[in-house]
Amino acid sequence: MSGRVIVITSGKGGVGKTTASANIGTALAKAGNKVVMIDTDLGLRNLDLLLGLENRIVYTIVDVVEERCKLKQALVKDKKNPNLCLLAAAQTRDKSAVTEEQLKDICEKLKKDYDFILVDCPAGIEQGFQNAVAGATEAIVVTTPEMSAVRDADRIIGLLEAKEGIESYRLLLNRVRPNLIKSKDMMSVEDVVEILSADLIGIIPEDTGIITSTNKGEPIVNDEKSLAGRAYMNVARRIMGEDVDFMNLEEETSVVAKVKKFFKGLMGKEK
Amino acid sequence: MKDNIFAELYNKLLGFFRQAEEEESAKDVACNRLRVVLMQDRTNLTPQLLERMRSELVELLSKYLEMDKEALELNLDQEGEQMALMLSIPVIRAKDEEEIEKALAESEKAAEESETDDEETAPEDEPSEEETEEADEVEETSPASTSEPVADSQPAKAAAMKFPNKEICGDCRECELSDDIECEKKQQAASKKTTK
Numbered sequence: 001m002s003g004r005v006i007v008i009t010s011g012k013g014g015v016g017k018t019t020a021s022a023n024i025g026t027a028l029a030k031a032g033n034k035v036v037m038i039d040t041d042l043g044l045r046n047l048d049l050l051l052g053l054e055n056r057i058v059y060t061i062v063d064v065v066e067e068r069c070k071l072k073q074a075l076v077k078d079k080k081n082p083n084l085c086l087l088a089a090a091q092t093r094d095k096s097a098v099t100e101e102q103l104k105d106i107c108e109k110l111k112k113d114y115d116f117i118l119v120d121c122p123a124g125i126e127q128g129f130q131n132a133v134a135g136a137t138e139a140i141v142v143t144t145p146e147m148s149a150v151r152d153a154d155r156i157i158g159l160l161e162a163k164e165g166i167e168s169y170r171l172l173l174n175r176v177r178p179n180l181i182k183s184k185d186m187m188s189v190e191d192v193v194e195i196l197s198a199d200l201i202g203i204i205p206e207d208t209g210i211i212t213s214t215n216k217g218e219p220i221v222n223d224e225k226s227l228a229g230r231a232y233m234n235v236a237r238r239i240m241g242e243d244v245d246f247m248n249l250e251e252e253t254s255v256v257a258k259v260k261k262f263f264k265g266l267m268g269k270e271k
Numbered sequence: 272m273k274d275n276i277f278a279e280l281y282n283k284l285l286g287f288f289r290q291a292e293e294e295e296s297a298k299d300v301a302c303n304r305l306r307v308v309l310m311q312d313r314t315n316l317t318p319q320l321l322e323r324m325r326s327e328l329v330e331l332l333s334k335y336l337e338m339d340k341e342a343l344e345l346n347l348d349q350e351g352e353q354m355a356l357m358l359s360i361p362v363i364r365a366k367d368e369e370e371i372e373k374a375l376a377e378s379e380k381a382a383e384e385s386e387t388d389d390e391e392t393a394p395e396d397e398p399s400e401e402e403t404e405e406a407d408e409v410e411e412t413s414p415a416s417t418s419e420p421v422a423d424s425q426p427a428k429a430a431a432m433k434f435p436n437k438e439i440c441g442d443c444r445e446c447e448l449s450d451d452i453e454c455e456k457k458q459q460a461a462s463k464k465t466t467k
Contacts, residue, residue: 147301147308154309184296191302195309 003034003111006118006239007136008172009160011152013123015144016174019210021120022050023229024140026219027236029084033115036075038087038106040132041122042097045089052079052217053086062090062097064106071109080222095127100134107135116239125159133160139169140201145176145187154196170201172235177206178249189246202235204228205249310347310354321345328358334374337363 008021021037029035038061039047048054059074064087071087078084087106090097103119110117121132133139139160143153153171160166173189180186187195189203207228213220220229221236227247234244311317316324325345332338344359366374 147305150305151308151312154312158313181298184298187298187301187305191298195302195305 001112001115003114003117004138005107005111005136006116006138006140007121007133007166008118008140008142009121009129009132009156010123010142010149011125011156012143012149015142015149016204016210017123017142018046018050018120019214020140020142020172020174020204020232021047021118023219023221023232024236024239025084025116025118026051026078026081027221027233028116028118028239029078029081030221030233031236031240033083033240034113035084035116035118036087036110036114037084037118037120038103038110039089039120040098040103040128041120042089042128043091043094044122045091047120048076048086048088049217050214050219051086053088054217057088060088060090061106062093065098065102071106095122095131098131100131103131104135125155129156129159133163133166135165137165137167139166140172141169141198142172142174143192143196144174145181145189145192150187150192150195157196157198169198171196171198172202172204173200174204175206176203176249182250200246201238202231203246203249204231204235205247307346314347314354316347332360334378335366335371336360337366339363 008017008024010017018039018041025035025037037047037051039045040061041047042062048057053076056076058076059069061074063069064071064074074087075085076088078086107117107119117135119132119136122128141153141156141160143149157169160169171193173192176189177186181188189200193200205227207220207226209220209223209226210228213223213226219232220226221232223229224233227249231247234247237244311321325343328345329338329340329343333340339361342361344357346357346359347354
């Protein structure tokens with residue numbers, strides 16, 4: 001088996017890299033793939049929290065690199081899905097504790113046993129980014145329809161294009177608010193895609209469910225009713241090579257649609 | 272009376288919609304600002320360098336045309352993969368022959384004085400070098416263009432049109448020699464090209 005190594009990056013912090021990693025990873029595992037997630041944000045790890053695995057971590061990536069344990073010992077299995085596991089970052093060390101070569105090596109070893117290796121990249125364009133990108137052949141650039149996030153995404157795309165190892169990258173547009181786009185207060189999906197001239201892998205609507213799911217330590221893809229959850233599921237299917245249409249967010253969130261849905265639900269119950 | 276009321280209403284409605292149209296939405300502002308910022312990020316042209324390029328262009332073009340220097344607009348635009356330099360200059364009036372020659376003579380004097388300085392600073396001028404390449408291409412096609420670096424083809428052509436009967440030297444635009452006799456300026460230009 002030779003798995004695909006995908007780095008999830010953004011440049012700017014707070015746009016939803018870790019949330020995206022947790023959800024895409026979970027979605028890929030739900031679809032039957034063997035998935036391992038690597039948190040490379042040394043010193044500021046959070047992927048364990050989003051997956052609800054913070055109490056199960058014994059060894060971290062630094063322990064693997066410094067040979068205090070075997071690679072397999074450091075992989076933490078997910079609570080629900082045995083196909084999914086996490087290689088956590090060390091919280092007590094900084095970005096220099098792991099080198100590009102060491103990360104490349106870890107990715108190569110994991111490729112043999114897993115279908116997908118998702119690398120959660122730290123914010124910024126310094127060594128942490130260079131390390132995370134080192135072992136990957138594909139990239140997902142997370143951005144939001146805000147100026148600062150788009151600008152940083154452009155910078156990251158420039159850096160990814162200069163990287164020899166990266167064969168392709170695609171854009172994940174997060175925290176899209178259809179109402180603001182409709183009133184022309186927010187850049188539309190088309191605007192961002194045109195400005196960055198990059199291919200899209202997904203559009204994720206702003207969803208308050210993300211906050212509650214983070215609090216519970218359970219990725220939102222597990223909630224099949226949630227809009228963001230379904231959008232992440234679609235991203236996973238696109239990664240797997242399926243041709244999935246993008247959701248029409250305007251329709252999904254309009255009041256009329258909600259009222260219609262409500263009445264449809266009532267009618268269904270009566271029958 | 273009724274007609275008046277309707278006319279008023281119509282005008283008010285029209286005015287309302289026009290206002291709505293004219294007001295730039297937050298999204299458009301964001302898009303436009305982003306385009307400018309990304310262009311600077313991608314080209315490594317800082318606002319200072321752009322300003323310098325602008326002032327150099329003003330200096331050059333004002334030899335040939337009297338123009339509104341403050342209103343000169345210089346923008347980099349992206350159309351798909353292709354990047355374009357957009358230059359918009361409001362021309363107040365065309366200069367006449369004497370004025371142009373005077374301005375050229377002055378600039379040449381200044382150039383001679385600072386020739387040694389120029390050679391030292393030349394490699395730094397990335398934006399103007401790009402322009403030179405474009406200008407070189409233009410030179411090949413139009414016989415009456417200047418050998419000045421950073422030359423715009425339009426003013427040169429306009430100047431040549433004004434006195435079509437005279438044989439103007441295609442190189443320094445000062446002496447009235449035909450092309451087969453080489454003036455000093457042409458020789459200099461030729462030597463410069465070979466060293467490049």
